[in-house]
Amino acid sequence: MSHFINNKSEQVDKSNTDDAYTLGPLQVGLPCCMPEPLIRVDNLSLHYGLKPALEDVSLDIYKGCITALIGPSGCGKTSFLSVLNRLTDLIPDCRISGNVHYDTMDLRHPALDVQRLRRDIGMIFQKPVPFPLSIRRNIELPLREHGMSKQAGLNDVVQQVLQDVGLWEEVKNRLESPALALSGGQQQRLCIARALALQPKVLLMDEPCSALDPISSGVVEDLIQRLRGKYTVVIVTHNLAQARRIANYAGFFWIKDQRAGCLIEFGQCKQIFEAPVHELTAAYVNGSRG
Amino acid sequence: MFLSRTDRQLAALLQGCALLAATIVLLILLFLIKESWPVLQHVALTRFVIDASWHPVQGLYQLTPMLSATLYSTLGAVVLATPLGIASALFSRYFAPPFIAGCYRRLIELLAGIPSVVYGFWGLITLAPLIGRLHPPGVSLLTGILVLTLMILPTVALTADAALAAVPLAYVRGAAALGLSRWGLISGVALPAARSGIIAGTLLAAGRAIGETMAVLMVVGNVVQQPQSLLDSVRTLTANIALEMAYATGVHRAALFVSGLALMVMVLVLVSTAELLSRKRHYG
Ligand SMILES: Nc1ncnc2c1ncn2[C@@H]1O[C@H](COP(=O)(O)OP(=O)(O)O)[C@@H](O)[C@H]1O
Numbered sequence: 304m305s306h307f308i309n310n311k312s313e314q315v316d317k318s319n320t321d322d323a324y325t326l327g328p329l330q331v332g333l334p335c336c337m338p339e340p341l342i343r344v345d346n347l348s349l350h351y352g353l354k355p356a357l358e359d360v361s362l363d364i365y366k367g368c369i370t371a372l373i374g375p376s377g378c379g380k381t382s383f384l385s386v387l388n389r390l391t392d393l394i395p396d397c398r399i400s401g402n403v404h405y406d407t408m409d410l411r412h413p414a415l416d417v418q419r420l421r422r423d424i425g426m427i428f429q430k431p432v433p434f435p436l437s438i439r440r441n442i443e444l445p446l447r448e449h450g451m452s453k454q455a456g457l458n459d460v461v462q463q464v465l466q467d468v469g470l471w472e473e474v475k476n477r478l479e480s481p482a483l484a485l486s487g488g489q490q491q492r493l494c495i496a497r498a499l500a501l502q503p504k505v506l507l508m509d510e511p512c513s514a515l516d517p518i519s520s521g522v523v524e525d526l527i528q529r530l531r532g533k534y535t536v537v538i539v540t541h542n543l544a545q546a547r548r549i550a551n552y553a554g555f556f557w558i559k560d561q562r563a564g565c566l567i568e569f570g571q572c573k574q575i576f577e578a579p580v581h582e583l584t585a586a587y588v589n590g591s592r593g
Numbered sequence: 594m595f596l597s598r599t600d601r602q603l604a605a606l607l608q609g610c611a612l613l614a615a616t617i618v619l620l621i622l623l624f625l626i627k628e629s630w631p632v633l634q635h636v637a638l639t640r641f642v643i644d645a646s647w648h649p650v651q652g653l654y655q656l657t658p659m660l661s662a663t664l665y666s667t668l669g670a671v672v673l674a675t676p677l678g679i680a681s682a683l684f685s686r687y688f689a690p691p692f693i694a695g696c697y698r699r700l701i702e703l704l705a706g707i708p709s710v711v712y713g714f715w716g717l718i719t720l721a722p723l724i725g726r727l728h729p730p731g732v733s734l735l736t737g738i739l740v741l742t743l744m745i746l747p748t749v750a751l752t753a754d755a756a757l758a759a760v761p762l763a764y765v766r767g768a769a770a771l772g773l774s775r776w777g778l779i780s781g782v783a784l785p786a787a788r789s790g791i792i793a794g795t796l797l798a799a800g801r802a803i804g805e806t807m808a809v810l811m812v813v814g815n816v817v818q819q820p821q822s823l824l825d826s827v828r829t830l831t832a833n834i835a836l837e838m839a840y841a842t843g844v845h846r847a848a849l850f851v852s853g854l855a856l857m858v859m860v861l862v863l864v865s866t867a868e869l870l871s872r873k874r875h876y877g
């Protein structure tokens with residue numbers, strides 16, 4: 304992934320200064336935010352049975368950036384993320400309309416290789432879901448599934464990704480012990496490591512910190528900062544301060560007419576928080592609604 | 594731990610039930626020992642192994658042929674029914690469309706409800722002649738194994754199905770999000786997560802196979818002999834009791850109760866092994 308970062312480093316630096324306030328001292332990843340869309344969503348609507356959950360959402364997800372999605376519960380943020388990696392396939396009566404493109408691929412194409420896609424677009428859930436296996440097996444399982452079988456190679460990847468998420472020192476002596484015995488924060492970092500092991504291009508994070516204590520939450524936030532530039536991150540969060548700290552772009556979802564979720568406003572994080580155009584956005588980010 | 598009044602009443606009630614169940618098991622064990630005492634008193638335990646044959650009236654008490662028959666038939670049935678049952682559960686949980694899966698589940702439940710004597714009758718009329726063509730007389734250890742397999746298959750299938758149904762949906766979503774195929778999800782996540790439930794179900798089925806009397810009695814020929822091949826006629830411990838109890842008196846009767854005691858010990862060993870098995874490397 305790093306090649307395009309280097310090629311366009313000037314542009315990166317410029318947008319970096321634009322967004323300078325979001326990049327706190329924690330930021331150690333590569334700079335990002337080329338305004339180059341990686342995922343394009345046009346007029347997306349989604350129904351569960353007859354009940355609409357999303358109506359007419361259009362937005363672009365920019366390569367290498369962190370995009371935060373904010374909004375009250377039930378406005379379709381999780382549903383939106385699930386469209387991007389086709390996890391909606393698991394819900395029998397879920398109907399989608401509109402256009403969703405990842406790079407040049409039509410994400411709604413019936414013949415799309417969904418397994419391949421999910422390898423490129425990883426997902427982290429609100430509640431960490433380590434499998435009831437050992438720590439090592441948790442990371443190896445998807446790697447083996449995707450055709451990596453040499454133990455030496457696997458060991459390297461396991462160590463590498465655990466180091467990436469800062470878990471290596473904590474677990475290197477108990478890789479064979481059950482992953483479910485880890486603390487909540489460690490489990491979430493393990494899940495991120497597991498996703499990173501597949502070398503995805505995009506990470507979808509659905510409230511990754513909301514089930515964690517403040518300290519673990521801080522560690523995970525730190526980690527997300529480090530992903531910038533190397534990965535494209537879409538994060539749903541209820542923690543507005545966190546969104547403000549880490550995101551380059553922000554989208555505000557709202558439930559219109561008590562019916563379906565829709566996107567009220569999307570733009571640079573700074574603009575959404577400091578100069579929102581829509582009054583609902585202003586009310587929400589100032590904490591008076593939702 | 595603080596318990597409210599209703600909690601305490603409930604706890605007392607449940608403790609009462611548990612105590613009752615334990616007492617009944619203990620009483621049965623005591624009864625078995627008491628009834629077999631006339632033999633156990635005079636005959637060394639080794640005689641049940643080293644005696645030349647089973648002629649209790651003449652004072653010959655060899656139980657090993659029947660022990661082997663019970664052991665082999667149970668083992669054979671469990672070995673056959675476990676993979677089939679798990680496959681059946683996987684089919685209904687992960688491969689069949691919902692409507693078909695529902696019908697299929699009803700069908701398996703129906704299979705579980707068929708009385709054992711019907712299985713035995715079918716085995717005798719249909720299966721035994723088929724196997725007889727291979728090697729007479731047809732009533733054999735193999736016939737017993739096949740009939741037992743059919744009988745315990747629904748138990749394994751239904752408990753495995755329930756164990757798989759209890760695998761959290763979050764695992765399914767998590768596995769899908771990692772790009773795992775359906776088989777990757779099944780072998781890597783669902784089966785390990787459902788492992789203890791599946792073992793418990795298999796154990797239940799094995800218990801049923803050990804204890805099954807009527808169906809086996811009808812299809813295994815009941816000749817008291819150490820089986821040399823799958824096609825030999827055998828007699829199981831349970832069949833032994835059922836066949837001889839009507840006319841047994843005195844030491845003979847007591848020797849039959851020793852058969853019962855041996856069955857009980859086998860079940861105990863089975864339960865403890867399963868307990869050990871499900872404890873080892875259990876991550877659930
Ligand atoms: N599997 C589902 N079946 C039916 N309705 C659903 C399902 N998942 C979510 N919904 C409904 O869709 C709406 C949006 O849900 P969700 O995407 O989870 O919102 P958010 O993540 O913003 O809280 C909610 O009203 C919810 O009840």
Ligand SMILES: [Mg+2]
Pocket residue numbers: 380381382509
């Ligand atoms: Mg949600």
